[in-house]
Amino acid sequence: MSIGVSIAMPKRAICGTLPSNKVTIRFYPILFAQNCLTGWIHKPAYAHNGLSFPSSIKSDPLPKPMIPQANNQSTTMTGTSITEMAPAKVNLYLRICGRRDDGYHLLDSAVIFTAFGDQISLTPAATDSLTITGSFATALTNIADNPIVTRPMANSPAAPNLCMQALTAFRDAGGVMPPVAITLDKRIPVGAGLGGGSADAAAMLRALNAHADKSVTPETLHALATRLGADVPACLRAHALRMTGIGDQISSLSASMSLSPAPDAHAFMVLANPLIPLATKDVFAHLHSDGQGSAGDIDTLDISGLVGLGNDLEATACTLVPEIASLLSLLRQQHGCQIAAMSGSGASCFALFDSQPASQQACVALRKSGIWAEATHSL
Numbered sequence: 001m002s003i004g005v006s007i008a009m010p011k012r013a014i015c016g017t018l019p020s021n022k023v024t025i026r027f028y029p030i031l032f033a034q035n036c037l038t039g040w041i042h043k044p045a046y047a048h049n050g051l052s053f054p055s056s057i058k059s060d061p062l063p064k065p066m067i068p069q070a071n072n073q074s075t076t077m078t079g080t081s082i083t084e085m086a087p088a089k090v091n092l093y094l095r096i097c098g099r100r101d102d103g104y105h106l107l108d109s110a111v112i113f114t115a116f117g118d119q120i121s122l123t124p125a126a127t128d129s130l131t132i133t134g135s136f137a138t139a140l141t142n143i144a145d146n147p148i149v150t151r152p153m154a155n156s157p158a159a160p161n162l163c164m165q166a167l168t169a170f171r172d173a174g175g176v177m178p179p180v181a182i183t184l185d186k187r188i189p190v191g192a193g194l195g196g197g198s199a200d201a202a203a204m205l206r207a208l209n210a211h212a213d214k215s216v217t218p219e220t221l222h223a224l225a226t227r228l229g230a231d232v233p234a235c236l237r238a239h240a241l242r243m244t245g246i247g248d249q250i251s252s253l254s255a256s257m258s259l260s261p262a263p264d265a266h267a268f269m270v271l272a273n274p275l276i277p278l279a280t281k282d283v284f285a286h287l288h289s290d291g292q293g294s295a296g297d298i299d300t301l302d303i304s305g306l307v308g309l310g311n312d313l314e315a316t317a318c319t320l321v322p323e324i325a326s327l328l329s330l331l332r333q334q335h336g337c338q339i340a341a342m343s344g345s346g347a348s349c350f351a352l353f354d355s356q357p358a359s360q361q362a363c364v365a366l367r368k369s370g371i372w373a374e375a376t377h378s379l
């Protein structure tokens with residue numbers, strides 16, 4: 001198989017302005033002859049809007065799109081494209097509970113997802129391709145030459161993007177999807193503890209299973225997600241969850257738990273990152289404590305209480321990237337900040353705010369200090 005790669009990168013902006021790049025990767029030849037362009041177009045159009053994606057007969061109760069949008073669905077369709085949000089993940093707390101024989105660590109963590117995230121869109125095409133746009137496109141393609149990445153990632157960017165891995169895995173598991181042009185709008189910093197890659201893989205799986213010629217069962221989809229990454233099953237659901245096991249055992253957070261300041265309200269927060277990538281693998285490899293173990297019964301805790309349970313990866317991450325400790329202290333100084341902590345394996349941190357204006361002001365202040373920041377809210 002030959003692989004064609006075409007890359008177009010406008011000159012990068014430096015200092016405070018993130019680079020806006022567009023990278024296209026095409027895969028030749030068509031691997032799935034039965035799914036040729038003609039086959040795609042002559043399938044019945046999608047009922048709602050004439051979309052030329054194939055309509056599939058879905059007998060399984062598939063996971064529903066999770067991300068509310070204007071039409072209250074995660075998947076939106078514009079012309080012939082399907083668009084799916086890939087929300088960023090925030091670990092409110094993260095406890096290490098042990099280690100498996102294969103080296104993976106057992107966790108106990110509560111995660112929420114934010115309105116801020118990446119976006120993928122799928123368009124029928126003659127061949128599979130991946131185009132990456134957005135602030136962090138370069139971080140996924142040319143790490144050595146990237147001004148926003150100052151330390152090399154342990155995980156080589158030569159590995160296929162998780163969007164393509166998800167597409168391949170979906171087809172390998174029996175899902176039938178004709179060739180597709182994928183556009184990934186990469187807004188979540190890479191290697192940042194916000195589950196960006198996992199969110200993209202999960203968004204792909206959701207979109208593929210909702211629109212494929214032949215979908216897979218929810219069980220198969222969950223198994224695929226687990227194989228793509230420890231965080232992918234949680235990202236597949238993209239709502240407030242407690243994760244145990246290596247992250248693959250997930251349950252909804254108790255309905256009695258007050259995750260929002262008021263019914264139907266969102267928790268306002270700021271996500272911040274010093275733009276120093278920190279590979280998850282490296283943090284686990286350098287872990288210098290056994291962790292606090294399970295958080296036990298968390299049903300009576302509100303969102304701040306959950307954050308107060310702590311992140312067992314934080315001390316190690318701060319040793320590897322001391323800028324995390326400075327960032328946490330800066331977040332805590334912001335007006336209206338209730339509590340701040342590190343997400344996942346870092347280096348991203350987050351802070352909860354008592355109002356949306358306070359979160360927006362803090363975001364502006366952090367950006368003025370040259371820190372990547374986003375004011376957002378929980379889904």
Ligand SMILES: C[C@](O)(CO)[C@H](O)COP(=O)(O)OP(=O)(O)OC[C@H]1O[C@@H](n2ccc(N)nc2=O)[C@H](O)[C@@H]1O
Binds near residue numbers: 105344
């Ligand atoms: C730490 C979390 O961010 C919490 O949400 C996630 O569990 C990480 O999930 P992820 O990025 O999908 O992680 P993976 O890509 O599966 O794992 C990267 C590496 O981190 C280590 N790893 C990851 C998850 C886990 N439960 N134990 C581990 O020891 C392993 O060395 C693994 O090779």
Ligand SMILES: Nc1ncnc2c1ncn2[C@@H]1O[C@H](COP(=O)(O)OP(=O)(O)OP(=O)(O)O)[C@@H](O)[C@H]1O
Binds near residue numbers: 157160163195197200
């Ligand atoms: N679509 C993608 N988005 C981000 N990273 C990707 C993607 N595809 C592959 N990767 C690779 O995955 C690695 C981890 O990226 P990611 O941004 O998911 O880390 P993370 O935010 O630390 O994840 P987590 O919070 O789950 O630990 C990087 O080395 C990156 O090169």
